[in-house]
Amino acid sequence: MATMNLLQAVNSALDNAMAANDRVLCLGEDxxxxxxxxxxxxxxxxxxxxxxxxxxPLTEQGIAGFAVGLAAQGSVPVAEIQFADxxxxxxxxxxxxxxxxxxxxxxxxxxxxxxxxxxYGGGIAGGLYHSQSPEAYFCHTPGLKVVVPSTPYxxxxxxxxxxxxxxxxxxxxxxxxxxxxxxxxxxxxxxLPLGKAEVLQAGSDITLLAWGAQTEVTQKAAELAAGExxxxxxxxxxxxxxxxxxxxxxxxxxxxxxxxxxEAPRTGGFAGxxxxxxxxxCFLSLEAPISRxxxxxxxxxxxxxxxxxxxxxxxxxxxxxxxxx
Amino acid sequence: xxxxxxxxxxxxxIAGGDLPIPTLEILQADGHLYKGAxxxxxxxxxxxxxxxxxxxxxxxxxxxxxxQRQGRLSFYLTCAGxxxxxxxxxxxxxxxxMLMGQYREQAALRFRGFSAKQFMDQxxxxxxxxxxxRQMPVHYGSRELNFMTISSPLATQIPQAAGYAYGQKxxxxxxxxxxxxxEGAASEGDFHAGMNMAxxxxxxxxxxxxxxxYAISTPTAEQFAGDGIASRGIGYGIRTIRxxxxxxxxxxxxxxxxxxxALEHSEPVLIEAMSYRLGAHSTSDDPSGYRSREEEDxxxxxxxxxxxxxxxxxxxxxxxxxxxxxLEEYRAEVLAELKAEExxxxxxxxxxxxxxxxxxxxxxxxxxxxLVQHLRKYPEQYPATKGSY
Numbered sequence: 228m229a230t231m232n233l234l235q236a237v238n239s240a241l242d243n244a245m246a247a248n249d250r251v252l253c254l255g256e257d258x259x260x261x262x263x264x265x266x267x268x269x270x271x272x273x274x275x276x277x278x279x280x281x282x283x284p285l286t287e288q289g290i291a292g293f294a295v296g297l298a299a300q301g302s303v304p305v306a307e308i309q310f311a312d313x314x315x316x317x318x319x320x321x322x323x324x325x326x327x328x329x330x331x332x333x334x335x336x337x338x339x340x341x342x343x344x345x346x347y348g349g350g351i352a353g354g355l356y357h358s359q360s361p362e363a364y365f366c367h368t369p370g371l372k373v374v375v376p377s378t379p380y381x382x383x384x385x386x387x388x389x390x391x392x393x394x395x396x397x398x399x400x401x402x403x404x405x406x407x408x409x410x411x412x413x414x415x416x417x418x419l420p421l422g423k424a425e426v427l428q429a430g431s432d433i434t435l436l437a438w439g440a441q442t443e444v445t446q447k448a449a450e451l452a453a454g455e456x457x458x459x460x461x462x463x464x465x466x467x468x469x470x471x472x473x474x475x476x477x478x479x480x481x482x483x484x485x486x487x488x489x490e491a492p493r494t495g496g497f498a499g500x501x502x503x504x505x506x507x508x509c510f511l512s513l514e515a516p517i518s519r520x521x522x523x524x525x526x527x528x529x530x531x532x533x534x535x536x537x538x539x540x541x542x543x544x545x546x547x548x549x550x551x552x
Numbered sequence: 553x554x555x556x557x558x559x560x561x562x563x564x565x566i567a568g569g570d571l572p573i574p575t576l577e578i579l580q581a582d583g584h585l586y587k588g589a590x591x592x593x594x595x596x597x598x599x600x601x602x603x604x605x606x607x608x609x610x611x612x613x614x615x616x617x618x619x620q621r622q623g624r625l626s627f628y629l630t631c632a633g634x635x636x637x638x639x640x641x642x643x644x645x646x647x648x649x650m651l652m653g654q655y656r657e658q659a660a661l662r663f664r665g666f667s668a669k670q671f672m673d674q675x676x677x678x679x680x681x682x683x684x685x686r687q688m689p690v691h692y693g694s695r696e697l698n699f700m701t702i703s704s705p706l707a708t709q710i711p712q713a714a715g716y717a718y719g720q721k722x723x724x725x726x727x728x729x730x731x732x733x734x735e736g737a738a739s740e741g742d743f744h745a746g747m748n749m750a751x752x753x754x755x756x757x758x759x760x761x762x763x764x765x766y767a768i769s770t771p772t773a774e775q776f777a778g779d780g781i782a783s784r785g786i787g788y789g790i791r792t793i794r795x796x797x798x799x800x801x802x803x804x805x806x807x808x809x810x811x812x813x814a815l816e817h818s819e820p821v822l823i824e825a826m827s828y829r830l831g832a833h834s835t836s837d838d839p840s841g842y843r844s845r846e847e848e849d850x851x852x853x854x855x856x857x858x859x860x861x862x863x864x865x866x867x868x869x870x871x872x873x874x875x876x877x878x879l880e881e882y883r884a885e886v887l888a889e890l891k892a893e894e895x896x897x898x899x900x901x902x903x904x905x906x907x908x909x910x911x912x913x914x915x916x917x918x919x920x921x922x923l924v925q926h927l928r929k930y931p932e933q934y935p936a937t938k939g940s941y
Binding site for chain 2: 279336372393
């Protein structure tokens with residue numbers, strides 16, 4: 228075990244993966260000598276050579292298409308999109324190409340080894356174009372897996388699982404926690420299962436569901452609520468597509484209440500999908516409407532970032548409103 | 553590419569047409585070589601294999617357009633007029649090289665050995681379709697023949713081909729990728745991204761631009777202002793050649809050399825094949841709305857199949873007796889396979905949820921179970937499955 232921040236955990240996962248399999252490649256803007264603008268690929272080019280860890284020209288659609296081709300060929304590319312806000316030029320390659328590769332060929336071809344890593348989320352004074360949480364767009368695409376870790380331990384275990392998974396995976400890293408989240412992480416390789424949620428805190432009154440950076444905020448709200456004698460069960464979803472319905476249903480059937488929180492705007496956000504599925508499965512167990520605490524339906528702001536974000540106080544108020552319904 | 557400094561002391565602009573890009577031409581329309589031109593090394597066996605693939609494709613195209621008109625196919629799209637550009641390039645490559653097409657390259661697939669039956673299975677979306685009935689007609693793919701499954705979005709295959717070729721280079725197995733697209737697709741962002749990445753990352757990929765004059769109805773004059781697509785290859789630092797795409801010998805000669813360069817130097821090469829789409833864009837299109845009969849007739853005089861045939865006859869490798877027999881054989885084969893394969897049922901319903909992922913996840917299985925329950929209730933309303941699940 229070593230103490231690592233989330234960025235070091237990502238770097239350690241990539242290091243382990245490249246050491247174990249020489250088909251694993253890291254590519255993206257500035258990932259080579261420089262080691263990435265956040266340093267997630269630090270020293271990988273030194274260790275594994277310029278052919279296996281390399282800079283690409285500045286073209287997200289090119290990076291995505293190139294990575295799709297590599298994966299189709301049998302390589303195991305881990306492509307970095309420098310900010311999730313810049314993934315949209317690559318949308319066609321991800322949604323129309325990577326996601327449909329196996330299906331459209333009748334399983335003659337696939338992009339099994341493909342992983343996209345991208346830092347997402349706000350709280351870093353990044354304004355419109357360095358703060359977005361675009362996960363819901365991709366959760367609407369059959370053929371993709373969408374993973375969001377919340378701790379260094381998760382980041383390494385889930386990233387190694389994403390690299391091993393025989394399907395294209397989008398791995399969104401909470402950049403606000405890159406250096407802020409620190410924890411014990413094994414230096415050797417290990418995986419955490421995709422599609423499995425983690426119950427972070429057992430409770431009996433209300434289920435709080437979040438992922439990525441929002442998990443920490445939700446835990447903080449749970450602490451405030453505990454001061455009022457409210458027992459919260461906190462679940463970290465970890466994988467959004469396919470998501471762990473079973474664990475959430477078991478929890479909500481027990482607590483009778485659900486609150487879902489994400490940074491992304493509310494309308495069309497993934498909380499909407501979760502709320503629908505849970506009311507279908509737990510209708511008779513629900514004591515209150517399912518609550519959403521999310522970003523506003525605006526572009527991500529700068530001066531009013533703190534007001535915009537679904538912080539622990541907003542969640543705390545929503546918990547109380549749900550309890551008092 | 554090394555850039556040398558070439559200072560001037562007055563503003564000098566370079567116009568788009570200032571770069572003289574020659575066109576390689578070897579075989580004239582009458583079957584004679586141009587003066588000073590030299591035919592590439594091409595033995596009788598290979599020449600006839602190429603010719604047969606071109607003829608087969610022309611017949612397949614004619615028959616399938618007719619079948620679509622009869623309502624037996626939902627859609628079709630011909631290669632007519634571009635057979636030399638397609639087969640002439642494909643023939644210069646090994647079957648171990650990956651081929652990534654746009655969608656008008658069925659002649660290359662035929663050259664690699666796709667059978668009439670396999671074409672029909674795909675076109676009819678039946679239970680033997682390698683693509684499991686999931687894509688519209690002409691979206692062929694064959695793992696066995698290293699022919700990447702066609703995808704409708706244009707130019708997406710270009711950065712993919714660069715990546716595929718990079719993987720081949722790292723594996724060191726002396727193979728490369730052959731990637732086709734049209735001059736219209738070259739306006740897509742993926743073209744620029746892919747060409748640039750292939751050049752910068754030194755990927756052994758040969759790009760073939762089929763410049764056939766039209767993107768559906770849009771003529772090249774409304775597609776780009778520069779000197780075709782070749783000028784762009786040079787701009788990206790890619791070795792580039794323009795050829796008469798209706799001249800099989802020129803296309804083949806350029807392609808043999810292009811593959812050699814790609815593999816020896818581990819870098820991309822661009823071939824711009826100047827040709828003409830003799831048919832409509834697809835069976836959903838009617839070219840009479842945007843181009844003249846005279847223009848089409850002019851190009852019909854330059855038919856690549858007719859031109860190659862004349863050369864083969866001059867080589868004494870071919871004659872009218874063989875020609876007649878070949879046409880009859882292919883026409884009969886295509887019609888017989890169409891009749892046989894259209895009797896086959898659609899793929900099993902279970903395949904609807906297969907291959908979205910390597911294994912169907914829980915939510916997809918649940919949706920499928922609900923669907924089957926519904927179909928059981930109304931079997932007559934869903935003719936593709938007709939009550940069999």
